[in-house]
Amino acid sequence: MKVLAAVKRVVDYNVNVRVKADQSGVDIGNVKMSMNPFDEIAVEAAVRLKEQGAAADVVAVSCGTASSQETLRTALAIGADRGVLVQTDVALQPLAVAKLLRAVVQQEQPALVILGKQAIDDDACQTGQMLAALLGWPQATNASAIEVDGAVARVTREVDGGLEVLALTLPAIVTADLRLNEPRYVTLPNIMKAKKKPMDVLTPEALGVDPGSRLETLRVEEPAARAPGVKVADVAALIDKLKNEAKVI
Ligand code: AMP
Secondary structure, eight states: OOOEEEEEEOOOOSSSSOOTSSSSSSTTTOOOOEEEEEHHOOOOOOOOOOOHHHHHHOEEEESSSSTTHHHHHHHHHTOEEEEEEEOOOOOHHEEEEEEHHHHHHHHOOSSSSEEESSSSOOOOOOOHHHHHHHTTEEEEEEEEEEETTTTTTEEEEEETTTTEEEEESSSEEEEEEEGGGOOOOOOHHHHHHTTTTEEEOOOHHHHOOOOSSSSSSOOOOOOOOOOOOOSSSHHHHHHHHHTTTTOOO
């Protein structure tokens, strides 16, 4: 069985992002970029399926600029066998990514595609669902456990008040939640090995996909600045402020 893991290059989660002066978006010039954290979990899940003998081949796929090759190398260092970059300088929205991934799925014919539940830059939480709809495949979102048993994937999801277990007939789409696993530490020998693993570079044109936008961003704003905190002398002063200034008690 082949497993595809989708990985997105995003601004590292430790970076304090700044909005561009013209409010057209977030400034990503000279900012540390990393693999989307939920995608590290997706790759780790795919590699664990291979280690358990449930998967034979793990392919990591990314859509974006040439620098996404670096993100794919990280996926290869975690343990993916091969990388596929769909290279474009167009700013991609979830529907465009889903269409590109569908084209890659049609070429690669995986039994399972694992994506992150959300990209931490756009917080869209859409790509996996759109890909499932475009392919007409079953999907399980926000997976906290995945088991593959023959032609069925059993996926556990944390829902209000408990755990839901779904049985999906393969091929299927799964999106990874935080508790699915803790991705392994990438070691130097594995980084070196990853440099020799194969990477294919495709283009949207070659896949017959128009990656253009369907949505227009009107503006991006910084959140309103918060008023600085104050220290009060004692409990009586605190109660007085809560009652008379904040008017919350
Ligand atoms: P989103 O719908 O943008 O929140 O992204 C959900 C998931 O879709 C991510 O965690 C990735 O697994 C996948 N994804 C989104 N954008 C890309 C991309 N440009 N290349 C590869 N995978 C992506």
